[in-house]
Amino acid sequence: MNSTQGGDPFATHLLQWFDVSGRHDLPWQHPRTPYRVWLSEIMLQQTQVRVVVPYFERFVAALPDVGTLAAAPLDDVLALWSGLGYYARARNLHAAAQLCAQRHGGELPRDFDALLALPGIGRSTAGAILSQAWGERVPILDGNVKRVLCRMHGVEGWPGLPAIEKRLWAIAEAHVHGVPADRMADYTQAQMDFGATLCTRHDPACMLCALQHDCVALREGRVEELPTPKPGKPLPERHALALLLHDAQGRVLLQRRPPTGIWAALWSLPEHTDHDQARAWYSGHIGDGYDSAEALDPIAHGFTHYRLTLQPLEWRGAALGASVRDDDGLRWVARDELRSLGIPAPIRSLLERRLP
DNA sequence: AATTCGGGGCA
DNA sequence: TGCCCAGAATT
Numbered sequence: 044m045n046s047t048q049g050g051d052p053f054a055t056h057l058l059q060w061f062d063v064s065g066r067h068d069l070p071w072q073h074p075r076t077p078y079r080v081w082l083s084e085i086m087l088q089q090t091q092v093r094v095v096v097p098y099f100e101r102f103v104a105a106l107p108d109v110g111t112l113a114a115a116p117l118d119d120v121l122a123l124w125s126g127l128g129y130y131a132r133a134r135n136l137h138a139a140a141q142l143c144a145q146r147h148g149g150e151l152p153r154d155f156d157a158l159l160a161l162p163g164i165g166r167s168t169a170g171a172i173l174s175q176a177w178g179e180r181v182p183i184l185d186g187n188v189k190r191v192l193c194r195m196h197g198v199e200g201w202p203g204l205p206a207i208e209k210r211l212w213a214i215a216e217a218h219v220h221g222v223p224a225d226r227m228a229d230y231t232q233a234q235m236d237f238g239a240t241l242c243t244r245h246d247p248a249c250m251l252c253a254l255q256h257d258c259v260a261l262r263e264g265r266v267e268e269l270p271t272p273k274p275g276k277p278l279p280e281r282h283a284l285a286l287l288l289h290d291a292q293g294r295v296l297l298q299r300r301p302p303t304g305i306w307a308a309l310w311s312l313p314e315h316t317d318h319d320q321a322r323a324w325y326s327g328h329i330g331d332g333y334d335s336a337e338a339l340d341p342i343a344h345g346f347t348h349y350r351l352t353l354q355p356l357e358w359r360g361a362a363l364g365a366s367v368r369d370d371d372g373l374r375w376v377a378r379d380e381l382r383s384l385g386i387p388a389p390i391r392s393l394l395e396r397r398l399p
Numbered sequence: 400a401a402t403t404c405g406g407g408g409c410a
Numbered sequence: 411t412g413c414c415c416a417g418a419a420t421t
Contacts, residue, residue, distance in 0.1 A: 087416035094407060095416085128406035131419080165418045185416045205400075235416055244414075245410085273413085 051221030052257050053195065058226055060253035061233035064241070070099055075228070077151040077176035078109050084168045085132050092239065098127050110149050113140040135163030153177055166212075174231040180222065182215035183231055184208070187238025193270035194242060197259030201271045284321045285312040285353045285390070287339070287397060288329065288361040294375040295394060296361070297384070305351075309385045310376070312355070312393075321356070328367050332358065339397070344389045355393060 066072075069092070071083035082102060086095045102123045106112045112120070117137050124133035139161040143151055151172070152158055158169040170181040189202040192214050200207040222230045241248045249261050260266045288296040297310040315321035325333040336356035344351045367373070376384065378398045381391065 084416065089404090089415055089417060090406075091408075091415055126406075129404055129417090131404055132417095135418085163418070167417065171416075183416080186414085187416065239416080 051218060053218050053254065054221040054223075054230060056253045056257065057233045057237060058223075058229060060241075061229055061236060065229075065233050065236040066240075070096060070103075072232075075175060077153075077172060078107075078112075079103060080176045081151055081164075081168075081172050082136070084171045085136050085163055086127065088132060088168070089129060090127060094127070098124070109140050109143050109151060112137065113144040113149070132163055135161075138162050139164065151176075153179075155181065171231055174227045176228075178225065178227045180219050180224070180227055182212070182219045183234065184212055184215050185235065187235050187242075188215060190244065190270050191234060191238045191242045194247075194260035194266060195254065195258050197263065197265070197269065199269070199271055201273050203273060282316075282352045282354065284315045284318065285342070285355045285393075286315070286321060286325070287312055287355050287357040287393070289357070289359045289397075290362055290375055291360055292375075292377070293398070294377045295398060296363070297374050297376050297386070299372045299374075306387045309387055310374070311387055311390050313373075314353070328363060328373070329358075329361050330364060332361075339393075342389050342393060344387075353389070357397065 069083075071079045083095070083099055086099055086102075105123055106115055106120070115137070117134065120133050120137045121130060124130060127133075142161055143149060146152075147157065152161075153173070153176075155169055155173060158164050158172060159166065164172070167183045167185050170183040171185075173179040173181045174183065189208075189211055192198065192211050193202060196214055198207065198210060198214075202208060202211060219227075219230075241252060247266060249255055249258070249266060252258070252261075255261055258266075260269045286296075290296070296313065298313045300306050300309050300311050302308050313324065315324055322333045336358055339355040339357055342353040342355065344353065363373070363375075378394075381394060381398075386394070
């Protein structure tokens, strides 16, 4: 008859893991007062434990309780925060302490909505304070918990999406009901320790995991895929015109690309950003007839930093004007010569389709 | 819903 | 470099 009887497997196994492998010596755990839990939670927003520990110790040594924080000049608070980043956290912390002095008798309120009304405290931080400081049955949902729940339950989609986050809160809420009443503080700490030290973003220790039989991602071999990564910003798109000119002998006009940049020094088709430029180039090098071009199917090509769409325009029976024959960057190329030249793959593919 | 805040660790 | 981390406030 152990203390976790009746809980769901997630809470039960997580607490068993925590008792053996969790972190029990973090400075805000001794003593675990509401003020120290609050301060640690604010400092730990978007900031790793290793970075926070020395700041926390300096801060509580200088400002050991809500009253001294509220009475301290903001400059002192910011000085203690200096180097941690996200200085709005420090300003909010200071303002919240003063609100506590006004509204709550100089202490942090033991009430979810009252906590949420304080600047710098959102739903997850309020849950962390109530559960860790008072043992109340309130869930949290930070980056660690999101990662763990996405894997355990096979939740797809970037956890930052509102719809996904809503699902994760519902799951977190459900799990909380399976936690033994006297273990909520440990449960909250256990989730964060578990995500930070075992169920890590990269190379999670699934072989050592106390929850490996509860994990959808492990069962389906999708641990590395979940949680779904944040979608990268859509790559910038660039468009260009590629001029495909055949002469009377069936050769094609290639141009050596500049020595730097994309496809540096390779042989490719003469390329222009718009019709005005292309028309001007055509007039100078070929002559009349720009508008007789046939527009071929566009070529899409992805690079690491942008997507390029090339619109090929094709002419047959073209000839270079006499005045540009010395242009070193231009060259008529027969089909047999193509394989001996450095040509970008999508251009080579196009040429092979158009040079039968 | 997207943006902003911003310091350090790490691939 | 770009991405990630015990998120919340702002627009």
